[in-house]
Amino acid sequence: MPGLSVMDLYLLRRTARSVAGALAVISAVIILIQFEELSRSVGVRTDAGPSEVLWLTLLRAPSLILLLSPFVFLFGGIAAFVALNRSSELTAMRAAGVSAWRFIAPSAAFAFVAGLAVVMLLNPLAAGLSARFEVERARLMQSYLSDAPKEVWLRQGDDRGLVVIHAKSRDLEGDAIRLRAVSLFVYQKDADGRLQFRRRIEAAQAVLRAGFWNLKDVREASAGQTAVRSDTLSIRSTLTAEGAVDRFSSPEAVTFWGLPAAIRQTEMAGFSARSFRLRLHQLFATPILFAAMAILAAASSLRLSRQGGLALAAGAGAATGFLVFFFNQMTGALAAADIIPPLVGAWAPPLVALLSGLALLCYTEDG
Structure with a gap:
């Protein structure tokens, strides 16, 4: 690839392999937990068999995987750089005069590009499957919830x-x-x-x-x-079938490309589009969040293994990633409750994570 050195390609391969492994592990855990949850909440209340519960699980899993995808780059990055550190490859790179900024850049760039692909390509697929999941679950639960109120209020306007x-x-x-x-x-x-x-x-x-x-x-x-x-x-x-379904669905069931139209139609009908705006800003911020997690993972794994404390530093990086994730969920909830603006709720966690990773990297590299 033009513009990439042999070292950059090597680091990209190692990072991509570790990220793929983290993705496989997280996906398997999500599918197992979701299958058990749906078996308990849907399977025991309806006549749904294991195959139908598995189908619901496969419809729901992609959106949950995307929700936890920052951890894919966090854990994958930590695994890749800890392995490079323990094999003394990072020591050799530093001895050759290569700055940490240089060998962290491919990992961060890979995470950023992956974030763009997730937002533009995978999010529409996951959102469509999530909407189908809500329809299928409602169909299966219809007999169980036959006496529950189903009143609907809609607005349309121009x-x-x-x-x-x-x-x-x-x-x-x-x-x-x-x-x-x-x-x-x-x-x-x-x-x-x-x-x-x-x-x-x-x-x-x-x-x-x-x-x-x-x-x-x-x-x-x-x-x-x-x-x-x-x-x-x-x-x-002025409503489309998809737009009307969006009124019954969560913002996560609306695709990235459909969110601007959903915002416009919701506001035209006199409803608040805050949740849709928050979701759109969160998707825009996703590449920054992925890159921040990659930088945080690498910066927490640079301590030389012969100095000791590498496992503790990597664990601290993972704990920081968890704090960023919960901070992201908290600001999202505050923005949805109209306590803070959606712009702040969506962009504050990725920027905090990015600045934290850069600060840790500066401290580790430059003292």
Whole structure:
């Protein structure tokens, strides 16, 4: 590869091999734990067999693996550099005058590029599987939760007006949205941009089609007028089936490429898009977080093995990575609760981790 020395390629291979091993171990643990959890929460309450529970596990596992993917680069980086240290390869590199900044750069660059690939390629796949998981789990749990309330509130809007939709129950049939016992409250904007109530529509059923709601057994009443009944009625909709499913799903079930549209549609409908904004910023910050974990892993593994304390230093680096992860979860929860801005909640942990790794590296390398 142009621009990369033999040493850089060697370090990349060692790092990639250790990262792949860490990924395999973490993935196996996640699948085993998730299979046991779903067997207990779904399998014992429904007629789902082991094969269906395994299918749910495989649908859910990718999103959990991506959630814990910073640890892949943390543990993989620690394993790679500890092995290089114990084999005296790092000692030989330093004796040849190679700075620690030089042999840590390939690992950090690899983590950054991997973060970009995760956000742009793997996240859409994991989000799609997560959305499918929610649908499949809801289908299996439908009989168990048959008496649970399923009321739905939706909003759709544009620059001309707003429609508030209430339904007694909903069904997700693949990508189709079917609402039952539906009430639609239609508002239009006047010349001053204020919303004015225009009419109320009651329907036994509403199915979301491409660009419109198809209503059946309709009773429509405008302000100051008598009610009018009809068998069917079509109402223009700014929601897509995917967008409507997003209202029932967590932000993690929305793809990176679909988040801007979800934010726009949610705000247009009058809802807060804070959770979607937080998720988008977290995905933007993912490459920085991965690179920070790689730098932190390498910086904590540079202590020469003959000096002793290498295991303690590596353990301290792993503990710092856990603190960064919990800090990331805490700031995310604070941002979702509207205590801190989403920008701060998403970017503070990666930047803190990056600065911590660079500070530790400066202390280790330059004293």
